Amino acid sequence: MDPRNDIQRRGGGGGAHTGVFLGGSPALTGAQSRRRKMPPRPADYKLQVIIIGSRGVGKTSLMERFTDDTFCEACKSTVGVDFKIKTVELRGKKIRLQIWDTAGQERFNSITSAYYRGAKGIVLVYDITKEETFEDLPKWMKMIDKYASEDAELLLVGNKLDCETDRVISRQQGEKFAQRISGMRFCEASAKDNYNVDEIFLKLVDDILNKLPLEIPNRELSNSILSLQPEPEVPPELPPPRPNLRCC
Amino acid sequence: MESGEAGSPDRSGLVSEDGKNTKTVLCQRCGSKVLCPGMALFTEKELFLPSMRRKPGAPSGSQEEGAMEGDVLRAHWLVDDMYTFENVGFTKEVGKVKYLICADCEIGPIGWHSLDDKKSFYVALERVTHA
Numbered sequence: 237m238d239p240r241n242d243i244q245r246r247g248g249g250g251g252a253h254t255g256v257f258l259g260g261s262p263a264l265t266g267a268q269s270r271r272r273k274m275p276p277r278p279a280d281y282k283l284q285v286i287i288i289g290s291r292g293v294g295k296t297s298l299m300e301r302f303t304d305d306t307f308c309e310a311c312k313s314t315v316g317v318d319f320k321i322k323t324v325e326l327r328g329k330k331i332r333l334q335i336w337d338t339a340g341q342e343r344f345n346s347i348t349s350a351y352y353r354g355a356k357g358i359v360l361v362y363d364i365t366k367e368e369t370f371e372d373l374p375k376w377m378k379m380i381d382k383y384a385s386e387d388a389e390l391l392l393v394g395n396k397l398d399c400e401t402d403r404v405i406s407r408q409q410g411e412k413f414a415q416r417i418s419g420m421r422f423c424e425a426s427a428k429d430n431y432n433v434d435e436i437f438l439k440l441v442d443d444i445l446n447k448l449p450l451e452i453p454n455r456e457l458s459n460s461i462l463s464l465q466p467e468p469e470v471p472p473e474l475p476p477p478r479p480n481l482r483c484c
Numbered sequence: 485m486e487s488g489e490a491g492s493p494d495r496s497g498l499v500s501e502d503g504k505n506t507k508t509v510l511c512q513r514c515g516s517k518v519l520c521p522g523m524a525l526f527t528e529k530e531l532f533l534p535s536m537r538r539k540p541g542a543p544s545g546s547q548e549e550g551a552m553e554g555d556v557l558r559a560h561w562l563v564d565d566m567y568t569f570e571n572v573g574f575t576k577e578v579g580k581v582k583y584l585i586c587a588d589c590e591i592g593p594i595g596w597h598s599l600d601d602k603k604s605f606y607v608a609l610e611r612v613t614h615a
Contacts, residue, residue: 315576
């Protein structure tokens with residue numbers, strides 16, 4: 237376990253007040269500044285979320301709001317975004333999400349198990365205007381069954397609500413699919429209009445928090461979450477697939 | 485290439501006595517919060533960051549790293565754990581470097597991370613705003 241995490245968790249409550257806390261008063265005595273060295277804990281929880289789905293369903297768009305006019309043209313189009321850290325606050329807790337988008341690795345067998353293994357939340361995306369992306373869902377479910385932690389939260393997202401006129405998959409079809417899988421939530425979204433996008437992540441985090449035992453002391457709890465993650469480093473080279481740990 | 489002199493824009497008020505950021509670090513374009521006050525250490529290190537915006541008329545094709553326009557920047561906020569960030573994006577590697585970008589609007593690079601030093605994440609003061 238990374239000892240830094242312990243250090244950072246010192247400092248108790250009041251995370252949300254950081255801005256006020258450090259507002260002015262540049263002149264501090266040594267003792268004061270030492271006391272302030274570890275300001276409010278950076279986060280209460282750290283959770284990995286992955287976004288999967290067939291090519292072109294808008295996975296990447298769910299991770300970002302707009303993409304034009306950035307350095308991306310020079311860099312991103314050739315380099316690409318690997319992952320993001322995003323912070324949400326829910327129920328007075330500060331939660332850091334590490335969000336992985338698997339775009340570009342859409343072939344089912346090319347997304348290695350490493351992505352799934354540490355994920356506490358899995359967003360499975362299809363395009364409401366493309367039937368084949370909906371028909372691919374069972375194949376994605378197979379991957380999830382095979383590699384993901386059994387308690388990972390699942391959320392099915394029918395994307396591209398902004399293309400309502402081209403819709404071929406009804407809302408009911410999506411709902412029905414999600415209902416067949418225990419614990420799977422469903423919603424429709426439009427990454428283009430940013431409709432439901434933030435809500436998707438909040439909903440997922442809410443579900444994840446619901447599954448966490450609340451009475452365990454904070455520290456222990458956090459450690460148990462962290463231990464489910466791979467190294468909190470950038471994992472560019474994915475380790476070899478792990479054998480299937482789920483029985484049946 | 486521009487010299488990218490990171491000389492000393494007025495930093496009084498940005499750095500606390502113990503070397504931390506006194507203000508919130510934000511994306512220059514969209515205001516997305518990158519770092520909370522007190523979370524990063526001011527540090528000086530010469531790092532090359534490609535330009536935030538491509539020069540008008542510059543070729544749009546892929547460019548070699550060496551040929552990329554950019555600046556050598558010296559003043560950075562340093563954190564040792566990527567979970568210290570409120571919001572940030574990482575590009576895939578260019579050589580052994582991952583660039584940091586805004587997690588929301590993806591402008592960047594705003595920072596630099598080397599796979600050789602897994603405990604160092606730099607955000608260039610010149611590429612962000614402070615509030």
